[in-house]
Amino acid sequence: MPTRLAALGAAVLFAVAGCSSPADESATIVTPPSPAEDLAELPAASAGGACILWDYDFIEQNLGVRFAVAAADQVDDTSTCVVQTLSAPWPDLALSVVETTKANATIFLDTRMPEKATKLTGLGKAGYRMNTKASGEHGPTVEIGWLSEAKQLQTLRFTFAKDATAADVKDMNAKLLELAKALSTTNG
Template identity: 65%
Template sequence: MPTRLAVLGAVVMLFAVSGCTADNETAAIVEPAPSESAVEIPAAAAGGACILWDYDLIQQTVGIRFEVAASDQVDDTSSCVVQKTDEPWPDLSLSVVETTKANAEVFLEERMPAKAAKLKGLGRAGYRAYGQPAGEHGISTEIGWLSEAKQLQTLRLTFPKGTPAAEVKKFDAGLLDLAKALSTTNG
């Protein structure tokens, strides 16, 4: 019984000091201090192929502002994916194979997807291909090329499910501009 009285006393005391007011009084409302805005971490901070680009370059060429980046490295292939913080798509990926023995002819015969179109003016050889919707994502557009530095590079822009093909094609020129900006003589 003394324990119950102690608990009851503690609860009453808690209500007494918690600011309970009578019906005719109004409680003070304290507004929280404005939170600091999030600091954008550069894409290059993710390492890997992310060091080759930044969000501003992507926005200037492709026309989409991405906010987060992640990278990976497997053997001699480095990759980077960027996307928005609040949406899974669109996303943009870049993969770079450090070096290859393939020449332009071998690249086009063996590396270019069956339904791809050849691109001129991009590295030693290049192509553009479209991927069909799968799972939770929509159409993707891909540019692959053999750089002057004999690297295999691939850019893929994947859209949300339901994005019409005509909308996807609006990004073709910008994606090619980004590929050209990334295709330097040093890799």
């Protein structure tokens, strides 16, 4: 979706900047046929990467937030996905998955768990949760990372808009844990 919007924006710029001659003072401005909100919503999975593991309805059912734009990347054995709303840069939700690791629970907790995180039980072989305060233009974040039963490193990170309250963060801790459990891979 962002690529299509960028291409549309570039077409508008080319139409305004490059299609009129110096003698032609009345340049034609090209406008999109409808606002971005009216464009058809592409499935999150169409972005590829880790986005193939979820869809907007699944996320909304688990978190209560409706996202509409997805972007993904794949570098070596790490796949990522970020989803956002159309109306603002936050909230957003990111998922990263490392396809396989030789780490066990002890190594995961010793090397992958951030210093200020708390250990989680009941999620994969080992897990953690970390809440961070608002920073820059965005609100607080809730991050959950875990070593799945299928020996994958998985991380979910929800970033709030600036106006999020402490109650919003507390509520998201429970919701994000349930989403992590639904996404956690098993051996079979």
